Amino acid sequence: AQSVTQLDSHVSVSEGTPVLLRCNYSSSYSPSLFWYVQHPNKGLQLLLKYTSAATLVKGINGFEAEFKKSETSFHLTKPSAHMSDAAEYFCVVNTGTASKLTFGTGTRLQVTL
């Protein structure tokens, strides 16, 4: 069985400050992990993915995530938030076929001036 827990439903940061969105996963097998972003009234866009290569993964728009097997975590970070980062972020795990994609419940990121 696989599951994903996003530890914060809502995160608020000031523009220019670091972003940390937390994700823990549970998986019986070696997982693939993803972060997707959803801007208001838009579809989901892939930010980055981990598929058992380097544990530090760089994505688009300055985001990165680190896979930590010992902590079963895949937290998303960005050094400096921009207003355009305000969106909902989903952590996703997959340990088998694509039909077994499991989504977290999402973290809404608010960026204030």
Added chain:
Amino acid sequence: NAGVTQTPKFQVLKTGQSMTLQCAQDMNHNSMYWYRQDPGMGLRLIYYSASEGTTDKGEVPNGYNVSRLNKREFSLRLESAAPSQTSVYFCASSEAADTREQYFGPGTRLTVT
């Protein structure tokens, strides 16, 4: 290259009415998926098609039917809409059923009154 497209963008139905949501992809992907997104629940898989000519149930298939019309197109039908089917519906595709990365359409916002 439009990626994954969905029609309509918005729809309002009365209880008991039927409708079909359309999805098409131009990436020559073999696998296609239908999800629903409800507040606080992430995305849940309704049906998927691993390849042309095959369809399988996902996590929440009750009340829905699907048709894989050809490699490009995958439709979702609500035969008798219920208020519980009020949701945002996303179509996605991937290169193959064992390819873990999926690409999403912009979504259809459906309200059943």
